[in-house]
Amino acid sequence: MNFLDIIKKSLNIDNNNIEVDKNKNTDYNLSLGVLMYLVAISDEKLTEDEKLEIIRILEKRNIDIPNKIFDIFKEKEKNSVDIYSFTTDINPIFNRQEKIKLIEDLFKVACSDNKLSSSEIETIRTISTLFHLSHDEFINAKVKIIDKTGCRI
Numbered sequence: 001m002n003f004l005d006i007i008k009k010s011l012n013i014d015n016n017n018i019e020v021d022k023n024k025n026t027d028y029n030l031s032l033g034v035l036m037y038l039v040a041i042s043d044e045k046l047t048e049d050e051k052l053e054i055i056r057i058l059e060k061r062n063i064d065i066p067n068k069i070f071d072i073f074k075e076k077e078k079n080s081v082d083i084y085s086f087t088t089d090i091n092p093i094f095n096r097q098e099k100i101k102l103i104e105d106l107f108k109v110a111c112s113d114n115k116l117s118s119s120e121i122e123t124i125r126t127i128s129t130l131f132h133l134s135h136d137e138f139i140n141a142k143v144k145i146i147d148k149t150g151c152r153i
Helices: 004-009 026-041 048-060 069-076 083-090 096-111 118-130 135-149
Strands: none
Touching: 026 048, 026 083, 026 096, 026 118, 048 096, 083 118, 096 118, 096 135, 118 135
């Protein structure tokens, strides 16, 4: 059972009626949440500001993931998590601009505690690479959010 299956089981999510609609696709929604969570914990701490930013971004995207998901993530984070499996849920659904927007959102999560760590940058860089985005697109997203938030590196 992979990490996504463990989360779905913990939340009692039924896989039988998964649609391709971005707002209703459970794998897609959970994958977005997991990627944001993985960025937030990549510096080995999850702050309340990071949790709130994840919830805010997901709500803005009309994705309803219960708050208890953070407890499930924390419980399961000891298991090896393969970022690739979560990006493959999103890659066929998102166009290039949506992927860039997601990278910006990941930087917002990382910057929500006003400090962007090298481990958070590298996690986002890995995700960006798996989305087949260029280095320039990655850097532009990073600079945009740092400028917008005043986050320090």
